[in-house]
Amino acid sequence: MTAVTSPGVGQSAASGLVLALHPRARVERVGVSALHLRVDGVVVPLDAGSSAAATALVELGNRAASDAELLSGLPRHEWSTVLLRIRELDALGALCYSVRSGGRDVATAEAFGPGLPLSPERGTLPERVRLSRFAIASAGRDAAAIGSAVARARLRIHDPALLGVLLSMAAPRPGAEVAGLLPLPEGETLARLLLASGVLVACDEHGVAVEDGAPLGDWNLHDALFHARTRWGLRAAPESVMSPAVATMPSLVKPPMSDQVIVLPTSATAPAVSLGEVLRTRRSNLRSGDSVMTLGQLGDLLDAAARIQRVRPPVPPHQPYEAGHRPYPSGGACHPLETYVAVARCDGLSQGLYHYDPLHHRLEVLAGREPHAARLVAHYPDLDAAAGPRQVVLVITARFARISRKYDEIAYALLLKEAGAYLQTLYLVATALGLAPCALGGGDASLIAHAIGCSVWEESSVAEFSVGAVTRSGA
16 A cells, blocks of 8 residues: 655644644544444544554544554554545545644644645745635634635634734745744745635736736635635535524514604505516616606505515524515514615605505605605715606615524525525516616615714615606616
8 A cells, every 4th residue: 555644743842733623513432443434414434554553643633643643553554544545535625724832722623614624734835825815814803814715714813923923025025034023933845725715826026926816816805705604615514504592583573763653555456467478578777767656556566576465473493583484585584674665656656665564554754854765865966867857766774683593604505595585576576567677786875874863883774676657668
């Protein structure tokens, strides 16, 4: 059998590279040399080759060790088998690596998911390296962290001085100098771990790296981070989908915002148009003629697209909150979206701003918000010349705690998907009613938050939808 080497052989646990099982992984002994690896809900059988080797691998769940420590006490002919099992654990994303200096850990790398090996490669460091343009640092409970939005792992930094050094590497540096810049004797080992984790990248003399070309060249930091943080396999899988804060979720229906209400009318009969025809004829249409949308049409639109159809009381433990059913889907039936109606022209309704009560199908009059409504309706002046005067704009906001207290890290992604489903529902209903519908982009989140008197981080807009009378050919 060919001997298999691994970085760190010959190093002691007092310094150098040490490894341990990832916090989400567990190795169980099921026989003399037979093991089961449990990671992210998957069970992988492993054969350590001997009882002593199995014991060494199980110990990785209890303490970090260098390769040399793992192999100590084992016959030389068993080394290759143990190192192969280590490579298998690494390939499954079941290991974390720490650089230890003077008996203390200075940085620890943790893989985000299966199939993401972290093992630093041996050999000469690249000719030039720099900080990845996808690198991002954050503060944690017990240590700072730095990672790459497009890479396989994050590093917990236990020595604060390291962060300043890493940020200084935004400009290209000769690879041979990098180890000397890192303030510890194990600088080269740390440099290899930073490269393996994607925090540092190899580049040319102009700073151009592989990540600057296709496909990563088509991504910016914030989009890549958002994508990675909301997809399993690109981030650390949560122990539970449900956040512990779910028990404090706000009520399904927002408390009344006004005592002055307008009950919305609804038609007794549905439009005589098929779903297939509505789907084929749906267009974005901002153009409206002399006709004005009526209060009845607005009532029909909101009744069919946004009204709460049923309230489901809390059912612990899986649904310890009040849930709702509307015409469009919502993650966990949380329904965090609210609808505000900014009116410029509507037959039967005065200019101003209104909040839609989806449970009682009525508008709450937000007195004194006429200037806010006018600004919300006129927020897209570049469209007005061709489109004509806008009639009504539905400002769709989110009460963020209504979904973040259940879904935590993936909450905003779910919220945007829900907003898209709501917009499409509005499109189809408006088309069936013969109205002119058009989703708008880039609304003023601060303006609507100011109008309703709350922080933009508590409730603010995530989408806008223009609607008016007389549909003409759209785009």
